[in-house]
Amino acid sequence: MIQDIKETLKQHILKEFLPGEDPKELTDTTPLITGGILDSIATLQLVAFIEERYAFTFQAHEVDVKNLDTIAAITNFILSKKL
Amino acid sequence: MAKRFQIPAHVSRVVGFFRIAWPWSGMSSTTATAPASKASLAASDTAEVSAPGTAGQVRDLGTIAVVSIQLVLVLLVIHLFQLESRTFFHVMVLGTVGFVIHALLPLQYRLSFFTLLSLLAIPVALGLIDGIFLVVLGLLLIGVCHLPVRMAARVFLLLAIGALFAVWRMDLLPAPWSMAIWPILGAMFMFRLALYLYTLKHEEKRPTLAQTLAYFFMLPNVCFPLYPVIDYSTFIRTYYDRDAGRIYETGMRWIVRGLLHLLLYRFVYLHLAGDPIGLLTLGDLVQFLLATFLLYLRISGQFHLIAGVLHLYGFRLPETNHLYYLASSFTDFWRRINIYWKDFMMKLVYYPSYFRLRSWGGNAPLVAATVIVFLSTWLLHSYQWFWLRGGFRLEPQDALFWGVLGALVVVGSLREMKSPRKPRLGRGPAWSASLALRRLATFTAICILWSLWSADTVGSWLLMWMVAGNVAPGDLWLLAGLVLGGLLVAGRTWSVRETDDNTTRSFYRQPALQSTALLLGILVLGNPDLYARHSPQLATTVASLQRSTLNARDAALHHKGYYEKLDNNSRMSMQLWTKQAQKPAHWVGLPDTDAYRRRDDFLRGDLRPGAKIVFEDQPLSVNHQGMRDRDYPLAKPAGTYRIALLGPSHVMGSGVADGETFADFLEERLNRGDLGDNRHYEVLNFGVAGYSLLQQLALLEERAVTFQPDAVFITDSPGLKPPVVAHLLDVVSSRVAIPYPGLDALVRRTGVTALADPGFPVPFENVRALLGALGMETRMPWVEAVRRLPLSADSLVQWTLERIAAVTRGHGAVPVFVALDVVVDPPVKEVRALQDAEAAGFLVFNLFDLWQNRDRRALIIAEWDEHPNAAGSRLIAERLFELMQQHRSELRLDAAAPQLRTHSR
Numbered sequence: 001m002i003q004d005i006k007e008t009l010k011q012h013i014l015k016e017f018l019p020g021e022d023p024k025e026l027t028d029t030t031p032l033i034t035g036g037i038l039d040s041i042a043t044l045q046l047v048a049f050i051e052e053r054y055a056f057t058f059q060a061h062e063v064d065v066k067n068l069d070t071i072a073a074i075t076n077f078i079l080s081k082k083l
Numbered sequence: 084m085a086k087r088f089q090i091p092a093h094v095s096r097v098v099g100f101f102r103i104a105w106p107w108s109g110m111s112s113t114t115a116t117a118p119a120s121k122a123s124l125a126a127s128d129t130a131e132v133s134a135p136g137t138a139g140q141v142r143d144l145g146t147i148a149v150v151s152i153q154l155v156l157v158l159l160v161i162h163l164f165q166l167e168s169r170t171f172f173h174v175m176v177l178g179t180v181g182f183v184i185h186a187l188l189p190l191q192y193r194l195s196f197f198t199l200l201s202l203l204a205i206p207v208a209l210g211l212i213d214g215i216f217l218v219v220l221g222l223l224l225i226g227v228c229h230l231p232v233r234m235a236a237r238v239f240l241l242l243a244i245g246a247l248f249a250v251w252r253m254d255l256l257p258a259p260w261s262m263a264i265w266p267i268l269g270a271m272f273m274f275r276l277a278l279y280l281y282t283l284k285h286e287e288k289r290p291t292l293a294q295t296l297a298y299f300f301m302l303p304n305v306c307f308p309l310y311p312v313i314d315y316s317t318f319i320r321t322y323y324d325r326d327a328g329r330i331y332e333t334g335m336r337w338i339v340r341g342l343l344h345l346l347l348y349r350f351v352y353l354h355l356a357g358d359p360i361g362l363l364t365l366g367d368l369v370q371f372l373l374a375t376f377l378l379y380l381r382i383s384g385q386f387h388l389i390a391g392v393l394h395l396y397g398f399r400l401p402e403t404n405h406l407y408y409l410a411s412s413f414t415d416f417w418r419r420i421n422i423y424w425k426d427f428m429m430k431l432v433y434y435p436s437y438f439r440l441r442s443w444g445g446n447a448p449l450v451a452a453t454v455i456v457f458l459s460t461w462l463l464h465s466y467q468w469f470w471l472r473g474g475f476r477l478e479p480q481d482a483l484f485w486g487v488l489g490a491l492v493v494v495g496s497l498r499e500m501k502s503p504r505k506p507r508l509g510r511g512p513a514w515s516a517s518l519a520l521r522r523l524a525t526f527t528a529i530c531i532l533w534s535l536w537s538a539d540t541v542g543s544w545l546l547m548w549m550v551a552g553n554v555a556p557g558d559l560w561l562l563a564g565l566v567l568g569g570l571l572v573a574g575r576t577w578s579v580r581e582t583d584d585n586t587t588r589s590f591y592r593q594p595a596l597q598s599t600a601l602l603l604g605i606l607v608l609g610n611p612d613l614y615a616r617h618s619p620q621l622a623t624t625v626a627s628l629q630r631s632t633l634n635a636r637d638a639a640l641h642h643k644g645y646y647e648k649l650d651n652n653s654r655m656s657m658q659l660w661t662k663q664a665q666k667p668a669h670w671v672g673l674p675d676t677d678a679y680r681r682r683d684d685f686l687r688g689d690l691r692p693g694a695k696i697v698f699e700d701q702p703l704s705v706n707h708q709g710m711r712d713r714d715y716p717l718a719k720p721a722g723t724y725r726i727a728l729l730g731p732s733h734v735m736g737s738g739v740a741d742g743e744t745f746a747d748f749l750e751e752r753l754n755r756g757d758l759g760d761n762r763h764y765e766v767l768n769f770g771v772a773g774y775s776l777l778q779q780l781a782l783l784e785e786r787a788v789t790f791q792p793d794a795v796f797i798t799d800s801p802g803l804k805p806p807v808v809a810h811l812l813d814v815v816s817s818r819v820a821i822p823y824p825g826l827d828a829l830v831r832r833t834g835v836t837a838l839a840d841p842g843f844p845v846p847f848e849n850v851r852a853l854l855g856a857l858g859m860e861t862r863m864p865w866v867e868a869v870r871r872l873p874l875s876a877d878s879l880v881q882w883t884l885e886r887i888a889a890v891t892r893g894h895g896a897v898p899v900f901v902a903l904d905v906v907v908d909p910p911v912k913e914v915r916a917l918q919d920a921e922a923a924g925f926l927v928f929n930l931f932d933l934w935q936n937r938d939r940r941a942l943i944i945a946e947w948d949e950h951p952n953a954a955g956s957r958l959i960a961e962r963l964f965e966l967m968q969q970h971r972s973e974l975r976l977d978a979a980a981p982q983l984r985t986h987s988r
Contacts, residue, residue, distance in 0.1 A: 059438070
């Protein structure tokens, strides 16, 4: 399940925010927000994708670096919401 | 995992009290070998806590040694260039010593040590009493955050305390502390409290006492009222979350970058930034626009320094500013400049607004949230201004700046929603034309917007553009060069984001080596004697950067009392404000004292005969003839050589006691008999603070010549034009007749007499003419007159000098122009008035270089005021005496002297 989530997120991020980039460059620990890949708009777009895909709702305070900066962190956050 | 470092029992006992006292509610105490927090846990895998003798430990000691050496170099640079304040230097000394101890301590004790160091820095910077009060007031605020009541009640209590503090900030209530604590207390708490409460509300983990105190009182804050808004969660989350050596290296790199920004800022401030009123051509306008935006280098320099220092204590905070001059759009600009502020807004305003409104659907929530962010930013900047400077900044140009920038960011965001930007994981192409054009366009637009934000008024900003049509011969070349250079620089991919990976870097690109080389380079540059022979121009420029002085415009604002109508306290430059903020409230301008008499004629004001006051903490007495001097008979006694000395504040003797003006010392020196004659010398002090050259002329004609002077000494500083302009504007707007037909004609030619017309103020002559044709009464607005008259300032000064020389000669006296400034560097540019004075027939005594290579702190009346004190006045008198000796014949001192001294003082 964890691997599925990570793969889904990775594919979405590559398609929507990093088109044309080498998939190998995007790892589970690549910084997305602090690395400048996700700005505020992209972050909200990713949030909307996660909410729709995994059927839960974000609270405003949950949209932060701690939960969304890496694919690994996002996966952990999704799992904490789903479990 | 490496074996943990075991703390000896006696050390554990000594420091044990920290760890007993530190845990805040909800935290269990830890043992000597256990990490104190999650942050420590994250770092416990690093070499920092590994056993002595391991490879990691050896490397750390090496890094600590290198960083310590670099910090010593940093201290030398700060000292050599007098960067920021003396407080900053002292705090950096403390920070350097503290770094070594901190880095050598076991990890679990470091945060407590950092907290103690931060608390210690407060009295070092503010003094013991103010320091204690600041900490107590801060603890009160922190205590309220942790009261066992509902969050809403805590917020209400904090607001109530904030209101009380605001009353104190406005100086409406007496307080046992000085006003100096408010900017610092404000910087520590005005935004951090909100972030701290936000964390308390949303995070389950409770902060420890050490974390809380470290966050609010963090070390470099005490010398930086303008401080980045550091997020509490980030502050804690990034604490030693990577290898310590790498964190220190990054910190040093940012400190060095900060120093470079501050040095560049100083160059821009002293040599490029000018007075918008003095712009004459398109080239001047372009330079002004560029320099105004470049002045932000000071903020980014300070922020880099602050974040760098915090890195040295393990806080791996993100970048505060990222290549903001290379933004490729307005949204990009917003993301790059003051990143902490943007993150603060995202966290507390943007996301909460967006989530609250997202039921609207479509792009409306995004637009609304962005608008709310910019509205909040505008209001919060004013709130910040209040705590830092004591007044609100809610002026049209602020609203326009944030409104326009907000609108541009909204448009940019909507465009990005449709076609998202394409960030790159790796490096982009070496150079891109489209990127260059976008960056150059954004930079130009921000320069223009920034100039609006910095303008005194919207009207003055609009009128500033009048000179755009005056194209000087070199202007187009300048523009072409700037555009070409800009395109070359802007099209390049400069760097990717900060990375921790140094393994692939070549030796010469190692951060430690680069930082050290840069520091050594700055230190070499800071010794102009080394290269002055080969490159005198560079040596002079660098020497000018080695003092924290005001630029010409700020110096004029600071030292003269003439700028009241032009000055707008709320828009004072940071440099000037830093100076002004130190001035005690009772140090008011001369016109606000009983020693000043306002007049309705051309003179506008003079000293009140017989007045006795305390001015700038010194006794100031005015004689019955309106001079700061003893009484003199109108008729010159036989055998007396009389000098009528006229000039502004440094002639009157602002900040020195009666009998300690340079006029007093010169008279005393001349009467010692060293000139080899038996004359008696009298130096009549007609100086009045704030007097322009025109007022010196008026006073000369009205009073000074009636005392039969043998020589008339007119005194002025390099910035003599603005006072002349300001005086004439005052005269014209007050509808006072100009008693000199020649001068009157000059003023009429500029058109500023329309300032006194009846009717509504309407800018631009053509518009007024049009409205006049429609039967409406209009007049020139003040801001237009302020722009127009300076264009003729040189002619006005020239006319005044010629008139003074003619009047002086007409009364049989020798005209002398004394070029004398307060205790500051000599002017960088040539002062045209000196040539004009010579051409008019003045004997010119140039004392502009008097203060060079001297201990200026020993020669000024106060830290915040560079007027010469008694020692400085003696120096002036001594130099004047020497010059008088050298120019005996021109001063007619070689003429047969009387045989008897008829007077002694």
